[in-house]
Amino acid sequence: MTAVKFIASAGYLPNRIVTNEELSQFLETSDEWIVSHTGIKQRHYAIDENTSDLATRVAEKLLQQANLKATELDLIIVSTITPDALTPATAAIVQRNIGATDAFAYDLSAACAGFIFALATAHKFISSGAYRRAMVISAETNSKMMDFTDRTSTVFFGDGAAGVIIEANADSAKDAFLAEKLCTLGNAEVIHSGRVVPLSEVKATNYPKLDAFYQDGRAVYNFVTDEVTAHIDQFLAENEIKPTELDLVITHQANLRLIEKIAAHLGLGMDKFMIDVDEVGNTSSAGIPLCLAKALQQGKRPQKVLLTGFGAGLAYGSILLDLSNFA
Template identity: 65%
Template sequence: MSKAVKIMASAHYVPKHVVTNEDLSQVMETSDKWIQAHTGIKTRHFALGENTSDMCVKVAKRALKEAGLSSSELDLIIVATITPDSLTPSTAARVQQKIGADKAFSFDISAACAGFVFALSTAEKFIRNGSYKRALVIAAETNSKMMDFKDRTSAVFFGDGAGGVIIEGADNPEDDMFVAEKLKTQADAEVIHSGRISPLREIAAENYPSIDAFYQDGHAVFDFVNAVIPEHIETLLEENSLIPQDLDLIIPHQANLRLIEKIAAQLELPLEKFATNIETNGNTSSAGIPISLDEVLRQKRQQGLILLTGFGAGLAYGSILLDISRFKYTCK
């Protein structure tokens, strides 16, 4: 039987270690003035001594506490990440083990900065069909471990963090928070890539696996987002008899404050309608959207329609429209 799907709880975590623009200027040719002018970023957090699954566990425990659940009441765990602890086992499986979610199944999703949107969409389908009752969806990135700190065009953007939600099936249609969605991929493996592994060329004792650092063509990304994302948002809204002005809030991927300003201008919306944390957290890749979502819910700003919009390597992009007015916040 098809179920309504609602968000039960949310949580986020950013590491304690704060890295300022001035700190970065000590290890690469850049400045606080240049970084703020081009990105809007003032600080970011680096996970020193923490890995991706460690941050996920903190989010998972906080979300479970908010929902009043034990880990054994989870049926599914999905982690969206492009900075996993390892290629295998999945980061989600590590989280499952660490929190003792003995009745769940788990897996990772790789969709870069659109990862949380893709993961939430996937989990919603599992819950909606009624086969499973509750899912924990987390996006987490330890971007710092994949940076080339000689590449100032990329390294100045990124920070570490994690955020997530617990969703649940419900019998009452009035509880349904998921209104609409649209996921897309415009295939291009060159604009953004990370962790590439070269194929074996010969059998030799000296062979040892190695991966490359994160890379992005900033100008190509900027052009792609300007050309595609506003139209993508407008198309989704039009398909649901809505216009941008009907939205109470947009939670975009925290890519670059200047880019978010461009999107706002193209949609003819004030910047105040966009939730941002990039100024203090930097670009946390897939984690930026759930971190912002948790911040919005914790402020108890009971907006109606909220649009989550992610875009990143792949090139993958997607949006989910939520009715947050139906969220019953339990945190005091």
Template identity: 60%
Template sequence: MPVYSKLIATGQYVPDRVVTNDELAAIMDTNDAWIQSHTGIKTRHYAMGEENTSDLATQVAQQLLAKSGVAASDIDLIIVTTITPDGLTPATACLVQANIGADNAFAFDMSAACAGFTFGLATADKFIRSGQYQHVMVISAEANSKMMDFQDRTAAVFFGDGAGGALLQATTNPDENSILAEKLQTQGNATVIHSGRVQPITAVAGTNYPKTDAFYQAGRDVFQFATTVVPKQMQGLLATAEIKPVDLQYVICHQANLRIIETIAASLQLPMTMFPHNVETFGNTSSAGVAMALASVFDDLTGPVLLTAFGGGLAYGSIVIKK
């Protein structure tokens, strides 16, 4: 008997610390008017002190359990998508597993940059369809602030910290299937976006110590990619799934930049009212942005939703879901 994936709960969380454009303008050459005109961003939230990526993800995991009524012991798999893990090992997902007491689960991290949530949902769906797993958490969590160069105004003003996620449950009822269609793609490119590159050693020496680089993006290249290549993927997926854009209830794009979302809406000839967005108050939360925007409208869903995200890799993925 075929098994399908049903979305049963979503959640989102941001740290308490709010950082305004004026606060950033005090430490770099920029200003509130420039940031808002070019990005639409007014504020963002930063994890501070001891709060790290696993803590943001744990907050979402606890929400998913509370909202669904599923016990932690019934979770089979936890996938955390992130490019700002607590560390290279153990996986941030394993830390979340320990924090919520999901002793019967296994857990791993996935790195697909800002496309992480769509890649994570598609992966979770395959595990559930195998028939071996009943409950899978997909949590996208980012503490982008810890990877920023605060002298680089082309990147630092964009990003904020946050987490969002969804809980999927196995069902044999095809009418309850939440994952309707998907398309995941990558273009191998290490120059347009990169972060946390670990430098190799140059000699065997006692002074060697691991070093990583800060986040970097080529803004114009990212904008061009997001507004030309990505809409073609979106349109192709909808055509394959035989879904007209006007039949969608929402289109939820990666919350990179309000101007990018506006351009994508225009290319699809759809009104901005169909595009939930949180980038103005949360900034670009990388892989968490789509998950957080989905959580904000999940209770009101009555029709199909197109989720689209894009980021370093270059990775980009679109997935059509319903409640």
């Protein structure tokens, strides 16, 4: 198999900041409650920007950072659960926007685990030797899918996008991908969004409708503290790695309290974790790559970094990376 390396990592957040105080003006909540229960202080909302706009901003940043032309890309994957439309794929719009005429492009939907699934998929294309370079972007405009009367969901979510470019590495001894494990626990009730109601009869007034985002908070909490922590334990054990050997951990930025639970379970201090949920909220699949970009921008080059995502599906998975050779 061909070795793979990371050559760019970038993120983008919309300009509009929405504070807890602003949400409390029309939701029965308060800054004190939101911070104490979630650790979230604010989030960003995309105003007059759609998911493809956010993803395009990231794509442009990635190309500039990697000093590449868009025509040098072979593949673009966008992970999202808030696409511009059911079709065409948001990735196809990004491909057109940046002029990546030689790249094929498609979307991947795995909710908050989307970046993990998309990155793992792109890795297979490159490691096969059939393709040289892939752009993976997670982009979400969660705000457009919120029920703004539902405080149990609305206070958590924000908008944002981030991604990476990976390419074949001529040095076969230096592979950034060390291990991965992807899982699904089929459950359509704990978290869902954009459900389309089937026809009940044929009539002129039929028109497609989508429902808003919904999550069962208690069930999500139990899923993470039971299934996801067990998954991490098994993943590390299978790869003969002790939690203390990890240089950096980036989990889905669901909320700060859940991340603290994962840290405590692993016996690690929060200094081992990269966090942005306090300032940008739960950005669904964009949370992990946003934190990854933040870590790399700070100059971190961890030899053992654990990425773990989890979300609707229920989908969850982990990738172990060596980023010591990131330029």
